[in-house]
């Protein structure tokens with residue numbers, strides 16, 4: 001029966017079955033004890049002040065420069081920071097989370113029609129799913145997900161968005177628009193700090209054709225949380241990722257060779273530098289290695305928005321940053337090729 005075919009593919013189904021031990025494919029390698037989550041504070045940057053330097057007078061210019069410098073320094077030393085006063089209304093963030101949660105709370109047979117087949121090498125990977133065989137030895141993360149485009153409108157296929165709850169579309173479209181505003185500000189700040197025209201980094205990512213994909217991660221409660229991981233260690237292929245987690249901590253980044261947990265700070269959005277920005281900045285900004293922990297009795301969820309260049313745009317180190325003393329550290333290639341290479345590399349690691 002179809003139900004049975006689905007039944008063990010979803011981590012949520014496995015968790016709901018009441019198992020008390022984690023099956024072997026979810027067990028992570030033994031490692032040192034974790035850092036105390038309370039001792040780790042990710043840089044928090046306040047975006048309250050007016051942002052575009054040319055639109056404001058000198059008073060704002062100084063404040064702008066100071067915020068832009070904070071953003072850049074966090075991107076250089078951490079590859080990771082949080083922003084407050086980002087301008088996205090709290091009510092919208094709450095509704096976004098309610099919408100995602102209501103979808104995942106649906107019975108399996110209402111979610112499976114949106115399934116995306118794992119392993120399909122489509123250019124665009126949209127729908128409901130579970131990542132299978134993440135590592136060479138077939139290890140898996142304790143999570144299910146939903147993926148779909150949120151920008152630009154011309155690339156959105158609403159048939160691939162959840163139709164339940166009914167307010168999902170309105171809330172998520174609005175969230176996409178608002179995230180784009182925040183991303184514009186951040187990309188301008190990176191340009192200025194690299195000593196370039198405000199629009200340079202944004203243009204190098206496609207300008208008006210910059211794309212955004214939303215992922216919803218669903219990490220069920222896990223009977224043996226210390227043995228599993230939600231998502232396994234990775235860097236994001238995006239240029240920039242804007243992430244809203246629910247209030248269950250779990251995101252970790254690798255810093256000085258140690259996995260450290262980001263303390264949950266309400267009302268912030270988390271920003272990750274991804275591989276494309278690392279390439280564009282010729283390594284000045286760091287694409288940060290990260291992973292997630294799971295909880296014994298709480299569902300963790302997160303909503304990353306991946307900002308990516310169009311598939312056929314060539315991304316390489318910005319030529320303004322290259323000279324005799326600063327040779328290019330990364331190859332230029334289309335985003336499509338970058339994705340294929342990264343996947344092939346992961347597969348080779350699987351088979352070796």
Ligand SMILES: O=C(O)CCC(=O)C(=O)O
Pocket residue numbers: 215217231236243245250251290291292301302304
């Ligand atoms: O859930 C999180 O906090 C991070 C998720 C993540 O890294 C990803 O989906 O790429």
Ligand SMILES: [Fe+2]
Pocket residue numbers: 234235236290
């Ligand atoms: Fe990630």
